[in-house]
Amino acid sequence: MPPFTVLIANAFFGFLTLEIAGNNIASYITVLIAFVLTLVAVKVFKYIITRKIKGLIAKTKNDFANMLVDAIEKISLPFYLVIALYISLKLVSLPEPWPSYLHYLLIITVTFYSIRILQQILIFALRNGMKGTSKGVTRLFENIIKIFLWTIALLLILQNLGYKIDTLIAGLGIAGIAIAFAMQKILEDIFSAFSIYFDKPFEVGDFVVIGNDMGTVKDIGLKSTRIQSLAGPELIISNREMTSARIINYKKMEKRRVEFSFGVKYDTPLEKLEKIPKIVTEIISKIELAELxxxxFRKIGDFSFVFEVAYFLKDPSYIKYMDSQQQINYDLVREFRKEGIELAYPTQTIMLEKAS
Structure with a gap:
């Protein structure tokens, strides 16, 4: 009778050679060891990469590197499990359709995490490039990036699963046309938001005049633009109207040109009329921001002698303009009263002639 140890060894080797589903037990043990080693290896690789990038961040304080670390750290356990499972199961022979299922699982997993990282990189670049832009416009571009990336991801997965994506793309095109017709007005506003962003006829903080309305731009959204009017109420105007209307943007000008006129009475003596340009010049020269x-003496009007004044204000602010014009008006009234010059107002003189 063989020794006990020999019996144990034979039993153990017999167990290892025992076949289950076309593979012996030794192969499955090898798969298990390979799975654990692969899982440990990819986790160590992740640790080394993130540590290297964190070292770079400490030296350069690079925001992009910081974002990249964050993206890598968001790769969760399912990704590593699928990678380890795929590599380890390659060591054994699996009956169909399990190899195909394993391949599909790998494609879906890698595509999902790759798109997530790419999405984070693109959104980071977008936010850095659109600093100071309305949150609504930034969100619009972020959503477009997400929709585009995940649509590409879905098409790639379907193609690798064996589906013909040509028919699907054609179907999406027809559906897109139908949706576009149904949402025509909304899409016009959204495309107008793109136009406002790229063309920049106005930005948040600009003082604008649209038709009879004026105010400061508070926010540029996907569908509408909000303007804080001088009277107090908030105006909400569709982006479609904002791009089609005639807009005066006072924020863009470096200085404001002001033109105004006034009339004096017909009975004003000539010597006093000749003093008026000098009086106006002296008044405007005292205004700090004004440049005459x-x-x-523009014309002889229906009921007055009309004078016209033009000056520049070295500040585009509407409030500064009104403050300066107010001071000019006060000084004109004060100086004219000193000189005995009367401002005109509409009058009608009726001459009565006695009958002879």
């Missing part, structure tokens, strides 16, 4: 362009 001209003062002219």
């Amino acid at each position: 362009e001209r003062v002219h």
Whole structure:
């Protein structure tokens, strides 16, 4: 009778050679060891990569590197499990359709995590490139990036699963046309938001005039633009109207040109009329931000002698303009009263002639 140890050894080797589903027990043990080693290896690799990038961040304080570390750290356990499972099961012979299922699982997993990292990189670049832009416009571009990336991911997965994506793309095109017709007005506003962003006719904080309305732009959204009017209420105007309307943007100008006129009575003596340009020049020269362009006796009107004044204000602010014009008006009234010059107002003189 063989020794006990020999019996144990024979039993053990017999167990290892025992076949289950076309593979012996030794192969499955090898798979298990390979699975554990692969799982440990990819986790160590992740640790080394993130540590290297964190070292770079500490030296350069690079925001992109910081974001990349965050993206890598978000790769969770299912990714590593699938990678380890795929590599280890390659060591054994699996009956169909299990190899195909394993291949599909790998494609779906790798595509999912790759798109997540790519999405985070693109959104990071977008936010850095659109600093100071309305949150609504930034969100619009972020959503477009997400939809585009995940649509590409879905098509890639379907193609690798053996589906013909040509028919699917054609179907999506027809559906897209139908949706576009149904949402025509909304899409017009969204495309107008793109136009406002790229063309930049106005930005948040600009003082604008649209038709009879004026105010400061508070927010540029996907569908509408909000303007804080001078009277107090908030105006909400569709982006479609904002891109089709005639807009005066005072924020873009470096200085404001102001033109105004006034009339004096017909009975004003000539010597006093000749003093008026000098009086106006002296008044405007005292205004800190004002620079006189001209003062002219423009015309003889229906009920007054009309003078026209033009000057530049070295500040685009509407409030500064109103403050300066107010001071000019006060000084004009004060100086004219000193000189005995009367401002005109509409009058009608009726001459009565006695009958002879």
